[in-house]
Structure formats: C-alpha cells, structure tokens
Amino acid sequence: MSTPDAVVTVGADLLADAVADQAVPVTRVDWRPPMPGTEDDLAVVAADPRRREANERALAAVLEVTATLVDVAPASEVLGLQPGEFLHAGPPITWERASGPLRGALMGGAALEGLVDDPEDAEPLFEAGTSVSLEPCHHRSAVGPMAGVVTPSMWMFVLEDRASGRRTYCSLNEGLGKVLRYGAYGPEVLDRLRWMGDVLGPLLQSAVRSVRDDRGPVDVTGILTQMLQMGDEAHNRNRAGTLMLLRDLSPALVLGTRRGADPADVAEVLRFVGGNDHFFLNLAMPACKLALDAARGTEGSTMVVAMARNGTDFGIQVAGTGDEWFTGPAQLADGLFLGDYGPDDANPDIGDSAITETAGIGGFAMATAPAIVRFVGGSVPDALATTRRMHEITLGENPRWSVPALEFQGTPTGIDVGLVCRTGILPQINTGMAGKVAGVGQVGAGLVTPPAEIFPRALARLAELARPFTGATAPA
C-alpha cells in the first residue's frame, strides 16, 4: 500500500489526524454552520476595527501573568468579609433561586460562623435576608469550587502576580465526598472546617510566609507547567500539583516545629494534604483567575474572561463587556457516579472551577491527562480530540503550558465568543457533580458544556458596543 501525496478530508478529524501523523499533507475542509441568528452580529463584530489588536493584547496580558503563593489568611482579613456576608460560586443569585447544594453550603457556613447552632435552622435566616447577604466570589477577586461558599472565618490562599501586584483568593480544599462545597453540612463537615481554621490554616500561613521570605514564593504557574507533563489537567486531576506543593512547603512546615508547632499537627497537615489529590485545585483556580483578570475590561476584545456556575445559572464574562454577566440555565453533566447515585441525584453544573477551562486547562487540556477518563468518563481518544477541538474556538496557545502527547503543543487559550458562535463548538468542561438535595455531597463527576445561548447573547452585546454611534438610542 503506497503513501498518497496529499489527502483532502471533510469533517472526519480522526482520519485527517491519522493521515497527518504519517506526514501526508492534509487539506481540512471543515465547515460548520454558525449558531442560528448570529450572522448579523458576527458580521458587525468581525468588522470592528479594534477587535484583532484588542484580542492580541488580551491574550498577551493573560499569558504574561505569573501567579505566586504569597500568603494564607482568613477571609475576614484579606477580603474584609463581615459577619453575615457569604460569597458563592457563579453569577449573582438569590436564596429563592439557589439550588440544593448551594443552599446546603450556605446553611453549613452559617453554622460554622455561629449564626445558628444547627445548619437546618439557617433556612429562615436566608429566607428573611435581613442579617445575611450573598455575593459572587468573582466580585471579590476570588473563586470557589462547587458551591464556592466563603465565610469570614475561612482561610484563603492569597495569590499575587509578581509584575503587577494584583491578587486573587481561594479557600482551602476540604477533600472529596461529604464536604461543604458539595452541599454537605453534617457534623463531620463542620468539624473538618474547624480543624482547617484552627490548625491547617495557621500552619500553612507560617510555612507559606517563611518560604516566601526565605526563597521566594511558591510559583503556582510553574507548578501548573509541570503538572501538565504529569497527567494532571488541573481541574479534576491535581495529583502531581498537590505533591509538588507538599514538596515546596514541607521543609518549612517541619521547621515550624522550632517555632512551637506541634509535630503531631504538622504530621496531620502533611497527611491531610497528601491524602487529597484535589488540594491543588484551589491554587490552580485563583492562578487562572489572576491570569484572566489581566484581560478584563479590554475594550473591543471578544475573549471570555470567566465562566462560572451557581448551580442554577451558567454565566460568562467577556473582556470587551466589562463585568456584565451573560447567563443561561446550568446543564446536567454526563459522567460517572459514585456508589448507587445516578443521573436523577445530580444537581446542574455548579462552581467557579470552569475558570480553569477559561484559561486553557481542565477540559481544554484533557489530552495531557488521559487517565482523567477514569474519573469523568469518556475515552482516551475523546480526551485527545477534545483538546484539538478547543483549539478551534481559542485565540492562541499557551507556550508555558504544553501537552507532551500532542508533541508539546501549547494549551488552547482565550475562548473567542466569535469563534464559538461561528462554529457552534461549545467549550468543554470537566467537573464534579453535587447531589441536588442540600446536605448530600458529591454524587459523581463528568463532562458538561455551557448553555449555548449565552454566547450569542454576549456576541449581541459586543456587536452593540462595536456599532458606530448613529444617534439612535441603543436598546437597554
């Protein structure tokens, strides 16, 4: 069988890839219809003279950020969070519209803060809404996985971009299963959170500050670079990242015993972090937000700077449209379930963790983490195809975050609202699944996409901003 000189393929990516792997030139004639009703807005946005340069600037700003771990401290201190103030994942939402897992996490958080003795007693508090308030993490430079509930006493990772001094924040990861972020609020959940506040937070603070002052802060962006060579995609696999964090902090944790730390507490901290493969997720997320926030407010740019879900709504924010949220209904993930749980037990998509996909990792980097399919479902070829597909809706590649299995191609970075609308390809997110009933906790993990309609909505707003002023009143 001889090798052809060239091949033309239409649509069939697998064949085209296979042929290309054998160094045969391939002409891919890949055509998909744009999303219905977007033709006019696509034309307006494409003609916006600011667009190309704005997108280049936005992407460059994201890629320049180096996230470092400079502190660990309570949210009351670093976010100024007051008693009764609750942060949550996703776009803004009220208690009335909140899903089970978000309600469960808020109820547990109220008990943790001593507003009620029993989490079950917190419902009237949130129904009345006089002594408590809800606000998205994203509005406070923070991100939170799953329910993403942050209360004043919770300890936060503090990440800083060395060049600009900008900071982002994220809570400490509790582990999997019955945990607050999945909406569980039983005694074991609250006991763990209290230990995290009393022991884990202070010991991490001491170690993080000591490393920062002695050797320079832990380079979170650099660990992400390494993780992607070690089978982690940094959303649902953070095993190597967690181990590298331990490597970087453990000498300082041990030396803390000279400053009065109990060796048994230090050993327990090492076991807790080492026993939770997801611990690093809460560093990957604020590192991604720190990078993306660098592009926030870039006029004319069609790049997505946040994707986030509160369990009811899925929202995106776009560089060229300020802090406006474009929202639609959160979808149910398709994946693998724990124990006897099934699709009927799952809540729609929830959490700020889709910030990882927004920055080009997580579901966008599944090709580098083929073992992830054992956790979120799908097949290994699917994982490779997903990363390749995401290159079709992104503005560029991240040279620091590369995928060895794709011959060190950079991760697909900078979701372009225009490309999503023009191709109909939706961003691929991999995610944990919370039980839909408050108090249940995690029921599985899987694959999900945003509701398609939010991209045409964002595009319409971009088109509105791009249209030359004609004297007519713009629609509200």
Add this chain to the structure above:
Amino acid sequence: MSTPDAVVTVGADLLADAVADQAVPVTRVDWRPPMPGTEDDLAVVAADPRRREANERALAAVLEVTATLVDVAPASEVLGLQPGEFLHAGPPITWERASGPLRGALMGGAALEGLVDDPEDAEPLFEAGTSVSLEPCHHRSAVGPMAGVVTPSMWMFVLEDRASGRRTYCSLNEGLGKVLRYGAYGPEVLDRLRWMGDVLGPLLQSAVRSVRDDRGPVDVTGILTQMLQMGDEAHNRNRAGTLMLLRDLSPALVLGTRRGADPADVAEVLRFVGGNDHFFLNLAMPACKLALDAARGTEGSTMVVAMARNGTDFGIQVAGTGDEWFTGPAQLADGLFLGDYGPDDANPDIGDSAITETAGIGGFAMATAPAIVRFVGGSVPDALATTRRMHEITLGENPRWSVPALEFQGTPTGIDVGLVCRTGILPQINTGMAGKVAGVGQVGAGLVTPPAEIFPRALARLAELARPFTGATAPA
C-alpha cells in the same frame, strides 16, 4: 472519503495503527527475518515441550510480586559486606577491563571507606587486588544504577515481597551531575555521600520503620502503578514517584523530631529528596529485580530475568539458564548531551538500571512518558511506537502497570529470547550517559540497545538444554 471495511498492511505499523484507531479491522502481515544463524536453535527451543508452560509460570510469578519498602540500613548489615568488598553494576568484571566511570566510582568508594585518603591513590590497590574484591550487585540480590558501586558503609533500601519474604537491595540516589555512580569522586561527591550516611540514611531508616510498623510498609509496586499514570516511565523519569515517596514518608519524618531528630536535618532531607527527581529510581530498580527474581531458575523458560551493564560488557540472564551471564560489548547511547559534552565524551552503556526495561517499564513504557524525549532524545511518536514495538518481543502485559495513552494497555512484560531472535527486534533501553574518563560524572542521556549477539548466545544455551539427551557430550 468513505471508510473501508478492512485493510491489509505489510510492515507499515504507523498506517496500520492509524487505520485501527478508526475501528477498521486490520490484518497486519508483519514479517521480519530471524537473526542470522538462529534458525536451528529457534526450531529446537520452539519444540521444547516445557517452554509454553514454563513461560506462563515465569511471567505469572513476576506479575504476582508486590514490592514493599521495609527498611533502610547499611550494606555492612543487610548484605554482610566486609571492608574491601565492592559491589558493581552489570556482569562480573576485573579492574583491568573496567571502564573509566566504574574505575572512578571504585576509587571514590575506596576513599569513602577510608582505604585511601585521596581517591587518586586507590588505583594501585585495585591493580594489586589483594585487599579488595569486585562482585556484581546482582550476585547479592542487589542492583545499582550506572557504576552501581556499593561499599559497606553505604545505606541501602531494603525491599520485600510480602508473600514470599524475598528481599532485594539498592543504594540511595545521590542526584544528577557530579556523583559517584557516574564515576565522579571529587570532594563534593564524597561529602555528599558522608552526609547521606550520617543524616539521610538514619532519618530514612527511622521513618521507614515507623511507617512499616504503624500503617504497613510503603507499597513500591503501587507507587509504580500511579507513576505510569503521571508521566514517569520509572527509569529516566521518576518525578511523580519521588513525590509520592515524600508524601508517604514526610509525616513520619516530622514525627522523628519528637524522638530527637533535628528539625533542620529533617528539612534538609525533605529538600534533598524533593530536589532530586531521580530519587525514586533506586526503589523502582530493586522492585523490578524483586519481581524478576521470582522467575529465576524456571527450567524451560526463555524469559530474560536481568539485563545489566558494567560499562564494558552488556549481560543478560535468562529464567531457564540459571545464573549464567550471556555477554557482549556495551554500546554507546544515542541521545542528548549536557553542556559542551558530545558523543566522544561518553562511556558505553553502564548500570543495572536496565532491570526496569527487563520488567516492562523504562524504555518499554516510553509511551506513558512522552516528556521523556526532552531528556533522552527522540520524538513523541517514537516513544509511542517504542512501547508498541516492545509488545512484539514480550510474553505478556502487566495488568497493574498500564499506559493511559495506549488506552490503558498493560506494559509489555517478559522479554522472550525466542521472540527477540525470531524478529530481530532488540529491547529498547533509555539511560543516563557517564563520561568515559574516571572522575567526570554525567555527560548526557539517551537511547541504547543491547548488543544483538547475546540473544543468539542465550538461545543456543536454551537449545542445548532443550535437546533430548543422546549420549553425546554437550559442548562446554
């Protein structure tokens, strides 16, 4: 372009694989000539009625072993090594025939043991040979990377198969660059070795014993399972393995401060191990030997149980031929060089570390570690093709050690002397390269194969043992 119902390919693996990836049935007509002169012996060995069952038994024995880390102790204690006794990598060799890096390591070892003050003064000692003796590590249930020199005061990892109680041993890894195992013997090399004996060994001993007694010993085979999902092939990438070892030992190391350990020493141990991505190699190697030794002495089996090099000779041992070595000249690796070093600076292949390939990892598992090509050279498709090719010369797959990128196929395990001779495909080893001049240290890393002639030699001996006794005297 429509999908064909079936494809017949001859030789062209890449095409066949690409077609198979698209779920088209492929008939591979893969024919290679056997190694010259092996036809008669191949026929005799193939007809040996013991062969099939013996190979099944040999492979099963290897796959059943679980290597656990039960102790760390000086070679004088656990191997009974006496003053003046030196172990080395590879098959037996004399000082006269020893290569530069082996000589350099022996000279440094003599100084470490106080037999001479200056390593340069040790040459007459080894030339005379009256007060010193050389013996392969393999003859003492041990393995050593590169020069593999072990002296009585060096601390050893002690691995045990839980089911049989059998043990294997390996020294502690010094790091890369100017280190004894690469033939360097300068003051910094000896200082590091003394610190390893005075601080690292005793603290590891205390932690390993404490973990063993409290929670059960560290499961080295289990860590290898995880590593292969994390971009390590466990020969020249051991980054994730090293981090998991740290995770498993660090709580006990910290608690050692309650028993009098200095926190500064513990912190230094954590930094030393965490700063040496190759530290786990010295656990991977004895784990592989522990597995393979289970098949040693299986009459009628054509499976290789050891591949090892002393820098001059490359030797193999085969399950069905007892402890006999079949040797030929060690080859030069093809790869990447450090700094200004080039091919002229490199010594031929050296070390017992090819025990990893013998057990199905290292070069045999390159598909799971595409990033390895940045260290040893080659391309990512080469790495995938190498693992696939090794399946053609191995008896089976290891269900515990799987390769996500190859859809969780088990690693190719149990090199069959018959399959090597019949196909001409040589085992692929990836390896560090030592400088050929004593004292230089590491000059690079690369890819290498055994000298082809040792497989026909082993086959001839297997044929001799397989031939029915006819009354004639067998050749010596």
